[in-house]
Amino acid sequence: MASRRTPRFARAPRSVPADADWVVLDVHGSYPTYESAGLQGLLRREESFESFTARLTKLADAPWLTGVLVRVGEVNLGPATAYAIGRALARLAERKRVVAYLPRVSMRTLLLTAPLADVVAPESAEVSVPGFAAEQVFAGAFLAARGIGFENLRIGEYKSALTQFSHSEMDAHEREQLTAYLEAIESAWLHDVSQARTVTDSDPLEAAYTNAQQLVEAGLLTRIASDADIVTTTDTPWPRALQLALPAAPRRPRRGKAQKIAVIPVIGPIVSGRSRSAPPLPLIPGPRSGSDTIVAALRQADRDEGTKAIVLYINSPGGSALASDLISQAVAACRTPVVAVMGEVAASGGYYVATHADRIVASPYTLTGSVGVVVGKPVLRDLNARHGLNPETVGRDLALFASPHRPFSPKQRKWADTMMREIYDRFVGRVAEGRSLARERVEEIARGRIWSGGDARRIGLVDELGDFDTAVAAARRLAGTGDDAIVRPVTNGLNLLPVPEFASAPAAVLRDQWPFGKETALTWFDRGVTIA
Secondary structure, eight states: OEEEOOOSSSSOOOOOOTTOEEEEEEEEEOOOSSOOOHHHHHHHOOOOHHHHHHHHHHHHHOTTEEEEEEEEEEEOOOHHHHHHHHHHHHHHHTTSEEEEEOSEEEHHHHHHTTTOSOEEEOTTOEEEOOOOOEEOOOOHHHHHHTTOEEEEEEESTTOOTTHHHHOSSOOHHHHHHHHHHHHHHHHHHHHHHTSSSOOOOSOGGGSOOOSHHHHHHHTSSSEEOOGGGTEEEOOOOHHHHHHHHSOOOOOOOSSSSOOEEEEEEEESOEESSSOBOOOSOTTSOOOBEEHHHHHHHHHHHHHOTTEEEEEEEEEEOEEEHHHHHHHHHHHHHOSSOEEEEEEEEEETHHHHTTTTOSEEEEOTTOEEEOOOEEEEEEEOHHHHHHTTOOOOOOSOSGGGTTOTTSOOOHHHHHHHHHHHHHHHHHHHHHHHHHHTOOHHHHHHHOTTOEEEHHHHHHHTSOSEEOOHHHHHHHHHHHHTOOTTOEEEEOOOSOOSSOOOOOOSSGGGGOOOOOOTTOOSSEEEOOTTOEEO
C-alpha cells in the first residue's frame, strides 16, 4: 500500500489529493496463462496471467483506490504475453491513475507499458531497445561428425521443424519466413508504443539508446523519476490489504439460470490420449494437451445448457497430426459458438485445432500458421559401425520404418510420402473449409510457412487482433449474452482418477492410446528458434 507525495522533479504528474491511496503492483516472472498444477505450481510459486488480471479487476473495483504504481521487475515474457498484460493495464487505467516504473527498459517492458500515458524510469535505468532477432542452433554437422544422421521428410518448403537436426545451417526459406515475422512484430511494436506517447525519433530501433534520458527525449518514456518520487510506502492497512487478497466473489447473472462462457486451454504439444501436467523437472517437456481430454472437455461444454459459448485458448507449437485433427473435428461438431484465441504460438497443430472455430483472435505478436507436415528420425548407422554394433533384421521392411538404425528404404520413403501428402491435403482442406477460403488460396499461404498474427489476419487465417478479453467479448456477442455471463475454465488437466467416460455407442470407447513421442506424422513448429 502507498500514499501519494509531491515529487521533486520538474516533470511532475498532475496533482492529486494528498491523502489519496495508491497501491504498488510488482510485475515480474513469466505469467503463464493458467496456474501450474500440482507440485510444479507449489515449487515455482509463479503467478498466472489469469490470477494477475483478476487482481487488476479487484484494483479497478476498489472505491478507495486512486492510483496504481506498476513496478516492472525481472520479466521473462514473450511479446504476445507482454502485449496482453499491457492491454490489461490499459483497462485498469480507464478507471484508475496508473504510472509505470521501469528500472530495466527493454523491448518487452516498453511493450508491456505501451498503453499507459505515464511511464518513468530512474536516471540509472538499464536500457536495451535493440529490436527483435531470432537465433537457432543447427546441429547437422555436429551430429554427422559423431556418426548420427537425421531423416527429414516434409511437405512445405518452409516446414523447418527438423532442420536443426538435419542441416548445418539455415536454409533460404527459413531465413525468409523468420525475417518476415520479425519485421511484422517490430512494425506492431512501433505502432503500439506510439499510441499513448509521441515518439519523436523516426527510427527508434536504429538509435542504439544507452540511457533513460535519451528515451525521454525520443518520447519512449515520459520522465525521469524513482519510485520513491511517485509514492511513499506506508504501514499496511490490513482491512484493505485483505480485501484485495481475498478471492473475488463469483459473478452472478441478473436473472434466470447462470450463463457461462467455458474456457478450454490447449497448452503445450498436442498428443494423443489424455493431457498431462508438467513434471517439476526443467529438462522434461512441459504440459501436453491430449486429444482425449480436449475433445471430452469440448463435448462436456457443448452438452451443458448453461454454456452459451466456448473460448478455446491455444498456446501450442503443434504436435500429433492425428490428435490435432480429432480436436479440430470436435470443434466443428460443437453447436455452441467457439472462439479460438492464440497466445505466444499457435502454429502447425496449434493452428489446425482452431480451423473450425466461429472466430479466431490472435495477438499481433502471435506466431501462427505453419500449415505443413513433417516425418523424421535420427539415423545411427555410422555411429553403430564406429562402435562395432551390427543391428540385424528379420521381417517386413515397413515394420522397421521408425527404427533409428538405418535410413528410410525406398519403399519406406514412398509410403511416408504418400501418408504425408494425405495428411497435408486433409490439413489444407480443414483450413479451406473452416476459413471459407479457396483451396488454391490455402495452398498458396500454407507450405509450412509461419506468419505473425497481424499477417495472419491480412491473409485470412485470423479474424481479429486482440487478447483473451477480446475473445471473451466475441464469444458473448456470438452467444447473445450480456457482460454478466460467467467466464469459467472447464477442468481438463491431469486426470488423477480413471473415471470412465459414458457414451451412447460402444464404439466411443475405441481410441488411440499411442504415447507421446510415438506419433508417425507431426504438424509441428520448432521451438528451437529463440526470439530475442
